[in-house]
Amino acid sequence: MTGRLKLVALLVALALVAGGGLVALWSQRDEERPVTILGPWTDTQETQFEEVLRGLGVPFDYQGTAAQREVLLSQVQSGEPPDIAIMPGVGELAEYADQGRLEPLNGLYDETQYGAPWSSGRTSEHVYWVPVKADLKSIVWYRKGNEPTGGPAPLESWCIGMGDDGASGWPGSDWIEDLVLQRSGPRAYSAWALGREKWTDKPVLSAWEAWGKLLKQNERAAERAVLTDHRGHPDRNGLLFAGWEDGCTLEHQGSFATAFYGAQEAGLTDSAGLLPGGPYEVRAHEVTGDFAALFSDRPRARELIGRLASRDGQRAWAAHANVFSANNAVPAKAGEVGTAIAKRLTGEDGKPRCLDASDVMAPAVRDAFYEATLLTAARTAERSDLDIPDLLRDLQRVQDAQPPTRAGLKRVCG
CATH class of the missing domain: 3.40.190.10 (Periplasmic binding protein-like II)
Known part of the structure; x- marks a missing residue:
């Protein structure tokens, strides 16, 4: 046996003898990793x-x-x-x-x-x-001194930005979700979020049509919504105080907007009384x-x-x-x-809470939902015809292609 072969044989023998120790050493190092x-x-x-x-x-x-x-x-x-x-x-x-x-x-x-x-x-x-x-969602932020008095607000009053780094369109999905929730209630909302109610059924169809009618009030405002980042532009410090020329005073946005609006600058109220087609009673809060x-x-x-x-x-x-x-x-x-x-x-106010519907949906359905809200606003800005029932049929086809989930997701509201 050559010297090299003897060395290899010795190393193999040592490895076999010390194998358990090596495994234990690497296991210990693994557990010590951050x-x-x-x-x-x-x-x-x-x-x-x-x-x-x-x-x-x-x-x-x-x-x-x-x-x-x-x-x-x-x-x-x-x-x-x-x-x-x-x-x-x-x-x-x-x-x-x-x-x-x-x-x-x-x-x-x-x-x-x-x-x-x-x-x-x-x-x-x-x-x-x-x-x-x-x-918390299902709320509207307003400038202090401009508290809404109730009843649906015109499009010019709304600060809307649909843009996001990786998920543009989700602010539009929040509008649709809130409309389904406040118009049709938690049971219909939950069934839709879990894929048990069709996109083409009345709760979603009527909510989408109500939002479409709001956008049609002002094509220029609809275009601005498509082109604007939800955090504000260019300083990304919120939309309420961005100095928009039309002076919007309301924003349908979640509680994470506290990063933009301190208690001295803005207040909040439930969204149900201000949504298009309303006012509605507060049926639940989206979270x-x-x-x-x-x-x-x-x-x-x-x-x-x-x-x-x-x-x-x-x-x-x-x-x-x-x-x-x-x-x-x-x-x-x-x-x-x-x-x-x-x-x-x-839930201290006695109202049910419902998880954000798009967050519950399968990723492919969620992404198609975002794209559909963008398309609705863009077509409105272009004054192009948009067949909302046909759009929802497309979303239903995406939904139908998804396998059922087994892990959790049994309950959306509570």
Whole structure:
């Protein structure tokens, strides 16, 4: 045997003898790695979130991006998903759960602190996601001193921006969703969101037609809505105070607009009385959340998500400005605006809460929904004919092509 072969044989023998030790060593190194987290928060909120994470006492590596859907898909397809992903909706998470990619969260936090509809991620056996940030929709912001008196507002009064970095059109979907909810109620809304009611049925058709009539009031305002970013342009500091030449005074927007409008600048009210075709009674409040899910069964990752969802973790996160929690053990924020949002988010006002319908839908349906709202506004701006029933038939065909989801998504309102 040559010297080289003797050396190889010796190394192989050593590897076989020490194999168990090597496996244990690499396993230990794996557990010592920081927990990788993919989330939607960048800039100031990224700094705030990382401060909260440091307080949880678990080493982490956070990646914030406005394109988390695309980034997560790329990481999953490459076989290197993050330990924890935080997504603005549960439709995609349900697909990952159906593919067997998510780890159950059972026993990691007190589930009684999250009632319906936030507990939508529970199947008969497991829970797969938990909201770590919540926001209220079904509200309208107004300039202080210009409080709406009630009754449908004309298009010129509305500040509307349909643009977004990676999901343009979702502000239009919020209009449609709110109209379905306030006109037809939570039961019809839930059936539609879960694909049990057709897009072409009356609740959605009549809501879409009401929104189309609003846009037709002013083609120029409809065009501006298509071309404007929902955060304002060019400074992205909201739409109410952007100095628009027509002086819009109302914005149909979620509670995350507190990042733009402080309590001294703007107030909020329920949207039902101001929507086209109304006024309607407040049937329910639409809510949305950022939901955390486990793609890894590493003990450190399980520990971190449990601490983040706990009462103390949520209190620390909600202590920051513009952050609201779905955890019912977290005290409401102080101030007129914060209190008003918290009462509606927690159901303290006695009204049901319903998850954002497009967030619940399968990604392909959600994206088609966004595109359809953009198309409606663009065609209106061009004074082109738009067959709304035909548009909704196209959306129904996308819906019909989706496989049924099995993981959660049994309840949208509660």
